[in-house]
Amino acid sequence: MEITPKSKIHDVLTHFPQLEEEIIRAAPPFENLRNPLLRRTAARLATLEQAARIGGLNPLELVNRLRRLAGQPELTRTMDLPSPADIPPASADDPDWVRGEPQFVIDGNQLLARGEVPLNHINQLLAQLEEGRSILLITDFEPLPMIESIQKQNRKVYHKLDGQNPHRHLTYFG
Structure with a gap:
């Protein structure tokens, strides 16, 4: 583990x-x-x-x-934990529920690199999500299967490309 x-x-x-x-x-x-x-x-x-x-x-x-x-190598902030600086500010086009700071930020690329499934993490965090807060998933691809799965749970989903990095996808779940 x-x-x-x-x-x-x-x-x-x-x-x-x-x-x-x-x-x-x-x-x-x-x-x-x-x-x-x-x-x-x-x-x-x-x-x-x-x-x-x-x-x-x-x-x-x-x-x-x-x-x-535990004999495991240390994590570095840049590789393993998205920092607040990694999260672009919301724009006027974004829905109100994604404008505040996300409660959880997930680096989907890092999870996939470790052989983990981001959807599993999202589902776990949805159970802990506070009213009016969101989960932000950062990936280098549009996570359509995850979006569809969360939408089937009648949860809010909002996806956009990062305006500062057009290869980075920002997907919010609420």
């Missing part, structure tokens, strides 16, 4: 139980992981990114700390 900011704490601890103490040190509110009942519930919902923010840490720093302890 590869440790990423979107990894669920439960999954990380299932594969790397030795990381429990490090997660608790990084985010003291996760002391509850020692309680088997809370570990089965809260840890299935919370991601490492959320744990880092609760602990007041940069998510990339926490993930890389855990990756080092």
